[in-house]
Amino acid sequence: DQQVKQNSPSLSVQEGRISILNCDYTNSMFDYFLWYKKYPAEGPTFLISISSIKDKNEDGRFTVFLNKSAKHLSLHIVPSQPGDSAVYFCAAPGLSGNTPLVFGKGTRLSVIA
Amino acid sequence: DSGVTQTPKHLITATGQRVTLRCSPRSGDLSVYWYQQSLDQGLQFLIQYYNGEERAKGNILERFSAQQFPDLHSELNLSSLELGDSALYFCASSVQPGEGETQYFGPGTRLLVL
Numbered sequence A: 001d002q003q004v005k006q007n008s009p010s011l012s013v014q015e016g017r018i019s020i021l022n023c024d025y026t027n028s029m030f031d032y033f034l035w036y037k038k039y040p041a042e043g044p045t046f047l048i049s050i051s052s053i054k055d056k057n058e059d060g061r062f063t064v065f066l067n068k069s070a071k072h073l074s075l076h077i078v079p080s081q082p083g084d085s086a087v088y089f090c091a092a093p094g095l096s097g098n099t100p101l102v103f104g105k106g107t108r109l110s111v112i113a
Numbered sequence B: 001d002s003g004v005t006q007t008p009k010h011l012i013t014a015t016g017q018r019v020t021l022r023c024s025p026r027s028g029d030l031s032v033y034w035y036q037q038s039l040d041q042g043l044q045f046l047i048q049y050y051n052g053e054e055r056a057k058g059n060i061l062e063r064f065s066a067q068q069f070p071d072l073h074s075e076l077n078l079s080s081l082e083l084g085d086s087a088l089y090f091c092a093s094s095v096q097p098g099e100g101e102t103q104y105f106g107p108g109t110r111l112l113v114l
Helices: none
Strands: A010-014 A019-025 A032-038 A045-051 A056-059 A062-067 A072-077 A086-093 A101-103 A107-112 B005-007 B010-013 B019-024 B031-037 B044-050 B053-057 B064-068 B074-078 B087-094 B109-113
Touching: A010 A019, A019 A032, A019 A086, A019 A107, A032 A062, A045 A056, A045 A062, A045 A072, A072 A086, A101 B044, B005 B087, B010 B019, B019 B087, B019 B109, B031 B074, B044 B064, B044 B074, B074 B087
Parallel strands: A010 A107, B010 B109
Antiparallel strands: A019 A072, A032 A045, A032 A086, A056 A062, A062 A072, A086 A101, A086 A107, B005 B019, B019 B074, B031 B044, B031 B087, B044 B053, B064 B074, B087 B109
16 A cells, blocks of 8 residues: 555656646655655655645745645745756655655656756 | 765675675664665665664565664675565665654665676
């Protein structure tokens, strides 16, 4: 059972435009979410997080929005840059006690110059 | 640079063999996590250690084992290797072991089993 889902395996966006990456979750007990970014041949890098007491968290060009009623979060990148091309993973703390973080399968973002 | 180091970067071996992957966490981090990423798969959590003790266990095969040493570095041992074990293996570390604690990942070890 996949508790964190990223239904779009890939996304292409023009440089300068907004990139919106989506993530859905099934467990309403999740109260903290993280986004990681991964370049080829490198490990995932922590990008931004959000607590369930907030509905928005912003860090420079990156903003994460949380809609608890829809069990949905999204990562907005504005403006998108070619260097943002990477795989983005959404993650949430595991609640079953046997996994500290549960990751989605990732969305590959390509920013076209 | 996350501060987490992993060696070796690449490993090629044959089926039936045994390998050891090594991880050094960020300075000050007490918790170490191991993940496997196979082709087209997300990150699968394998196992977590905190200050030398096993803390959580995920989808880790019985052929795999890990430990964390007093200096906090960790090793992941993979034995009786099969073709399907070919994957990227990541180590991550965090200060505390709590759920949701931000984890910092190493660059990974790419294992190819022939």
